[in-house]
Amino acid sequence: MTAAREAVIEARGLVKTYGPNVAVDHVDLTVRPGEVYGFLGPNGAGKTTTLRMLLGLVRPTSGTATVLGVPAGSPSALERTGSMIEGPAFYPYLSGRDNLRFVARLAGVPAGRVDEVLETVHLADRGGDTFAQYSLGMKQRLGVAAALLKDPEVVVLDEPTNGLDPAGMRDMRALVVELGRQGRTVILSSHLMGEVQEVCDRVAVISNGRIVAESTVEELRGGTSLLVTAEPVERAVDVLVASGLPESVRRDGPDLRITAEPRDTAEIVRTLVTAGVDVTRVQRDERQLEDVFFEITDHPQGVAS
C-alpha cells in the first residue's frame, strides 16, 4: 500500500488566498485511519478555510487534498464523510427528530437511522423537543447527529465545542472520543489546547495559515521533566550521568531536575537507590500543550523543524 492510500486525509501544499491575504499557506496534513486528529490554532489562523477545502466547499488556490484516496470534494469522498462546519442550521420549530428526518430524506438515508444517531449523541429522550428548545450543547450534538446520518468513515468537526458551557464541552468531548472508538477517523478544529490534549491522538498546530507542528500530543509536549530530591545530591548527579538514563540532569536549588522519558522513571529511582542515594521525593512535571503552543507560535522555526 502506498502512503497516500494509508492516509485517510492528505493535504499537500494547500494554499488559499483572498485578494492579497493568504488565509492558508502551504498546508500539509496527514490524517491516518481511525485517529482523532486535532487542528489547533487561534481565531483566524486558517482552520475553517482548510477544513472547507478538505470538503470541497472552497477551491484551493494551489495544492492538493485527497480524502479516502480520492480528490477532496469528489462524490465518492463526500458519500463517506460527515461534517459540521461553523454551527448547524436547523428549523427552529421542528423537533430534533423531524429535523434529522428531513436531512435524512435529502441525503437518501433510511429514516430508521435517525433514532440510531439520536442515541449516539445522547439526545434520544429529547428528540421530540423543538430545536428552539435545545441548549447550545444539544444543538451542537444534533449537528453531529446530522453528520453521522450517512454512517461516515470520516467526520470533520469545526470547533464543535465553541460557545458551550463546561458541561456542554464535556459532553461533546466524550462524544468525539466515542466516535474515535467506533473506528471513525475524526478531524476536529479547536482553539483550546486542553481540549485537543484530552481527546486527540495527533495534532497539527496552525498559526497565520502555516502548519508549525504536526505530531502526537506526547511528542509535542516532549520528555517529562522530573523533580527529584536526593541525598547526597552530588553523588546522585554522578550516578545518573554515568547511567546514561536521563537526557539531562541539572541542579535546581537543593533538588535535581531531570529530563527523561516517562517510562524510565522507575529505572532512574532504582539506579539511585542501588547506588546508596536516598530518594525522598519524585515529582513529575509534564509540560502542558498550552506551554508548547505558545513556544512554537512565538518561535515557529525552532520547533517545526
Ligand SMILES: Nc1ncnc2c1ncn2[C@@H]1O[C@H](COP(=O)(O)OP(=O)(O)OP(=O)(O)O)[C@@H](O)[C@H]1O
Ligand atoms: N471568504 C473569505 N473572504 C475573505 N477572507 C476570508 C474568507 N474566509 C476566510 N477569510 C480570512 O482567512 C483567514 C483565515 O480564516 P479562517 O476562518 O479559516 O480561520 P479560523 O482559524 O477558522 O478562525 P476562526 O476560528 O475565527 O473561524 C482570516 O483572516 C479570514 O478573515
